[in-house]
Amino acid sequence: MFFKLVSRNSKRSRRENGLFHASLLVVVIAFYVILALPKQDVIIFLKEMESDAIQKIFQMVPILFGASLCILFFLVYFAGRYQMERRKHEFGVYRMMGMSRSRLFFMLMTEDIKSSLLILVAGIPVAVCISELVSLITAKVEGLGILGHQSTFSFAAVIGTAVGFILVKLFACLFLSGAVVKDEIGNLMNPQAKEQGKTRPKVLYVLAFATGCVLLFVAFYDGIRGHIWDDLLILARTVVFGIAGVFLVFYGFRLILEQLGRWGSRHERLGMFTFRQLEEMFIRKSSVPAVSCILILAALCLFGAGIGIARSYTVQSERVVDYTFDDDNEDVSTTIEKLQKSGLRSDFEKLIQIKTGYIESSIENLDKEGKPSKKKNRVVGFNADELVDKLKKDGKTPNENVFAMEIEREDTPHIIALSGYNELLKQAGEKPLALKDHQAAVYLGSALYSDEFKEIMSKALQGNIHVTMDGKTWSLGEKVMNKEIVADRAITLGFALIVPDKAYEQMTAGNGTTYLDGVLKPSKTEKQGLIRVYQEMNQKLDKVGISYDCFLQSLGRRMFYGVCASYITIYLAVIFLIIGNTVISVQFLTNQQKIGRRYQTLIRLGATPNALCRSAKKQINWYFGIPVFLGAAGSIPAMASLFSLFVETGEGTQKVLLLSASGMILLLLIVELIYILEVKKLSDRYLLYLMVPEREE
Structure with missing residues (x-):
């Protein structure tokens, strides 16, 4: 039993x-x-x-x-x-x-x-x-x-x-x-006994609501600007103002509900009762919808940011070369010979030699006795004042000004030989560069500079821009190049200049570095799959003893950030969303159970079941709708701030990420609707239960 x-x-x-x-x-x-x-x-x-x-x-x-x-x-x-x-x-x-x-x-x-x-x-x-x-x-x-x-x-x-x-x-x-x-x-x-909330003077609620709105405006403005991570004080101010603003707005929201109650009483039955109940809930426990709003905001922005960040890191980076062979103790010919002897050369469709180095000065230094020294220093005579002035003139954003300062500090930029870079362009299916004497092309490494900086540089190069290298004047082409010259991290270049081979040999004085890039045969990767081919080739190269960088390392690193960021943020979003919705659901149903005798009194006074259910549903719409609306509105600047912290993107990519995150927010709002409908169902069931005559014990 x-x-x-x-x-x-x-x-x-x-x-x-x-x-x-x-x-x-x-x-x-x-x-x-x-x-x-x-x-x-x-x-x-x-x-x-x-x-x-x-x-x-x-x-x-x-x-x-x-x-x-x-x-x-x-x-x-x-x-x-x-x-x-x-x-x-x-x-x-x-x-x-x-x-x-x-x-x-x-x-x-x-x-x-x-x-x-x-x-x-x-x-x-x-x-x-x-x-x-x-x-x-x-x-x-x-x-x-x-x-x-x-x-x-x-x-x-x-x-x-x-x-x-x-x-x-x-x-x-x-x-x-x-x-x-x-x-x-x-x-x-x-x-x-029902809990009684203390009613304060109206002026206190007015001040609380007005102050909360001001604090939320400041927090939203900081978030939309996207610079809250630049200064710890700005970040702290945004978080504190945002949380305090939410609590103050909900504390003072009873005044709006009071006015809505007066308006509703003239247009529908039980209108005053509906908003009086809401007003009482906000007086007694305004912290509950405030906490729920903050949790929903956190869930929405984490979910949206997780999807957006995952999308940004899982977008396949352009694959031009598969391997880069670089051994400081061996030259390129030795590496090629090792590949030939081991039988691995046949697995590569093409081997590309990329030459890069610093400019060596042709001016001899003097020793302590005033005699010519055999040592040569890297030139410090690189001058890009014309380019820097153009960047500063066009600069309208902090990134443009910072970019100009970085170029201004360049005194010994890398140079890249044209022939090797043109081979990369051919491999990528692009038109090779044609450079004249004393003409160079600007290179911005995609690992250090995003598309936004590429757009800034392209705009600055419009016109006839000149720089000085090794005492000579060079004109810069208007097209910015950003194809990675290595498979992964053999070398990471930011700002560099692509010059003709003859000029490269003269300026580097034969002291540059040559990287050997390998491109696998398409038939091999299409048959077995890219990842499996990489894994097998890595094992073979390790046995031969050839030092290499592999595109798989870059792929794995990007996948790590994308997968981990998305898993953790989405997991936390689910937990926060469940808690936020459950807390506010339970609070409403608990309050409804505590005031059950009020509904029974209304029944005795002639209120119909439909009228009571409509009143309760309207209460649910407001009690859920206000936190959800504020949470959804606050998640937009919050996600923009998260993108600016975790993702370096250009303006176009930012829009794509925001649209993607907005789609996830829409999905989560559907989840909110499911919660609201379920609470309404439970509310109706309880009100219908109250219709049964109560038996005196």
Whole structure:
């Protein structure tokens, strides 16, 4: 009989609190996905390329999981209080019928354990499927689908999820059940007195609302400008003003609700009652919708930023060369000979020699005795004043001015031989450069300078711009080049000049460096797949003893940032979104349960069920709509700020990222709509329950 009662109560609890149990189901799925990261295809691949960085991420996962468990505890505890409040009369009846305190405690614990096990049984299989789907999609997006997706199951993730979830639920239930069984029968049987909020002078609410609006305006303005990361004080001001502004706006919002109540009373039945209820909720607990707004804002901007950042890092960078061979102890001919002897030369379609170096001065130095010295210094006679003046003249943004200062500080720029760079352009399917005597082309390395700086330089080069190198005047072409001259990090160039081969040999005096770039045969990569070919070729080159840089390293590094940033931010977004929505849902339903006698009074006065339900739905729309609207509005400047911190992009790419993030925000707003509809459903069910005549005990 006892266990039948437990089973019946547990089933009723799941039916009446479906929203809460659905939220816990999503939490279980999120827990498993984050704990199962080591089993995903992309992470397994990244272990080979970025093992140290991946280990640091693995060290962060337990911290994130532990913090999530702490947050989940408060969520479960807060929501559990609502459920216990609703069932107090039921518990009082059990005690009146002779149920002991220990048996009541055991019943509540058994109900909670059963519901937790059912959530895990339902959530773990779904979590495994979603984890597999995420792994497969990520592998496809990152270009790893050719490796072949292998289904995986993380037993450790299942154990971690189950143990963490059950412990949190168990501790929360211990506190809640303990408080219930200690209560006296009279307190359980009688309705709890409703909390009364203190009403302050209206001028205080006016000042609070006006001050909050000003603080939010300042915070939004700082976020839209995108420079909050330049100064710690600006960042602190934005965060403090934003949080304080939200709390003050919600504290003073009761005045607007009061005016809306007066307007509504003239246009519909129960209009005054609807807004009076909202006004009372804001007076008593304005901090609840404020906290919910902040959590929703954090979830929206993290989710949008996670998708945007992942998209920016997963956009495939242009692949021109596959390998760069560079050994300080060997020349290029020795490397080519090694490739020939090992039989690896046939795997490469083309080998390109890229020459780069500094300008060597042709002016001899004098020693201490005034005699010519054999040593030569790098020239410091590079002068780009004309280019710098043009950049400063066109400069209208901080980036343009900073760029001008960087070029002004260049006194010994790199130079690149034209023939090798033209081979790269041919390999990329572009038209080679044609440079005349004393004519150079500007090179901006894409690893250091984004498309925005390329656009700035292209604009400045319009016209006849000259620079001075080695005592001679050179004209600069109007086209900016940015094809990477190596596969990965053999050399990282920022600003350089491409010059004809003859001038290169003269200015470097034969002291430049030659890099050998290798391009794999397309037939080989198309047949086996790019990643697999890279892995096999790396093993062969390691056996031969040839020093190399591989494009796979650049690919792995970009994938690491994209995958890790997206996984962590989206995980936190899901947790924040669930908490924010559950908190405000439970608060509304709790308040509705506390004022149940008001609805019963309205029923006796002739209010129809439809009128009461419409009033409650309108309350829900406002109570949810205000935090969601402010959170969505605040997420736009917040995401713009996050993009400016994590992603170096040009104006066009920024727009693409913002559009992508906005699409994710729209998706999350649909989730908000689902929450609102579910709360309305629960509200209607409770109001219809109040229609049943109450029996006097």
